[in-house]
Amino acid sequence: MINVCTTELMRETDRHMIEYIGIPSAVLMENAARAVADAVLNCGRSGLCAILIGPGNNGGDGLAVLRILAQEGREAVGILLCDPEKLKGDALLNYTIARNLDLPLTDSLDLIERASVIVDALFGTGLDREITDEKQIEAISRSNGAKAYRIAVDIPSGINGNSGKLMGKAFHADETVTFVALKRGHLLSRELECIGKILTASIGMTDETHKNMLEREQLIDGEAVRALLPKRKRVSNKGSFGKALILCGSEGMPGAAVMAANACIRAGAGLTRAFVPRGITSAFAMLPEVMVLADDEGIVDEQLYWADAVCIGCGIGNDANKQDKLLKTLKCGKNAVIDADALNLMSAERELLSLLNENHILTPHPGEMARLIGSDISAVLDDPVEIARAFSKAHGCTVLLKNAVSIIASPDGRLRYNSSGNPGLAKGGSGDCLSGIITALLAQGLSPFDAASSGAYLLGSAADKAFSLLEERLLTASDTAYALESLFELK
DSSP: OEEEEOHHHHHHHHHIIIIIIOOOHHHHHHHHHHHHHHHHHHSSOOSOEEEEEOSSHHHHHHHHHHHHHHHTTOOEEEEEOSOGGGOOHHHHHHHHHHHHTTOOEESOSTTTTTOSEEEEESOOTTOOSOOOOHHHHHHHHHHHHSSSEEEEESSOTTBOTTTOOBOSSOOOOSEEEEESSEEHHHHHOSOGGGTOEEEEEOOSOOOHHHHHHHTTEEEOOHHHHHHHSOOOOSSOOGGGGOEEEEEOOOTTOHHHHHHHHHHHHHTTOSEEEEEEOGGGGGGGGGOTTSEEEEOSSOOHHHHHHHOSEEEEOTTOTTOTTHHHHHHHHHHSOSEEEEOTHHHHHHHHSGGGGGGOOTTEEEOOOHHHHHHHHTSOHHHHHHSHHHHHHHHHHHHTSEEEEOSSSEEEEOTTSOEEEEOOOOGGGSSTTHHHHHHHHHHHHHHTTOOHHHHHHHHHHHHHHHHHHHHHHHOTTTOOHHHHHHHHHHHHTTO
């Protein structure tokens, strides 16, 4: 997995490498500049490289990039968008070296349109105010309109390093070269198109203390998921891979239960049982692998006793027994995924929140999360990481806050992010499939935190695979379930 950090932790890590480990700050800047220069040299574009140079360490990186490119024989120019007399520290050092070497520096923006590559070294991850300087804004606008390949240093200028918020005007990068770890802003920004592909470069060494701190937040990837998925022995049977119970669906909404059950089967649960209102049992004719029981007598206790993992909430809005099912699920001691209408029921009957514990995974979208905390959706969207983390800690459960990049929070404070998937998932039924996948992984023995993380990644990756054939406008939630099987073959 790839580490993710806040800008505050990154500054602390830099300070630790400099003051405790003893790596000079100029060496860290040189290493960062080398990584950016390599990106320029490897991007496949020849010709002029224009480097936008800002007032801080990000500008210092840009000045060092200018020198390295000159050493490599690459035509490059530094466009000064700051007062060089106000440069300090390592930025001033690299400016002095550039002047002593008579490297090309200008304050004119006219070379931007002629450049084949543009490097954004204006502002780094510490930007906490809107960009208001007219010349800097013009430089960004002209860069965005140019036909050049655009590379951002650390994070595109105009994107906040922690929240991902737009700070006035953003540089539209084709590629971002960041250092040591991803920053939250890379993942949380609503301007993800500005980030481009991300390269994370190592610029120094951290000790075990800071290494462990950086691993508290991570972006989950395919390698990590493959390591987490339970190994399936050749000598095994259906009982070896867990029993999953689907408490979903209601009159008028049978599809939610069917999609959750289908995804559960395809994600590897050994036995999947759907306990649903009698009026929708016929909907499962398309899934002969699912054992379907009609909830005529309300015998949910027997089903919960049978199950290793439970999925409750998808489409249960009109189920007369939904409150009884949810209450008993919360009390039964089994691992459970709580989604959709079950979350809305908890929001309405807030005493149910006191029954949450480490066995439970909540999978809200921002609107459902807002209702759970008694707030509005804007508060969730403004600070989704801390909202998810605080709720998880307060209630002792795992929270998977769904969005373009989903956040998975563990009660012990760990965070994971999932960026797999595409806009085709923004359709009804995707959440039902996600709940079914996670339930299957719980039934097979994964911990709630690992199951939620892996499930989010698998849903997104299945959608990406289906997308390659169907395109996002044709993609449906069911397509992702059918694509799951090929992902498990990766093991």
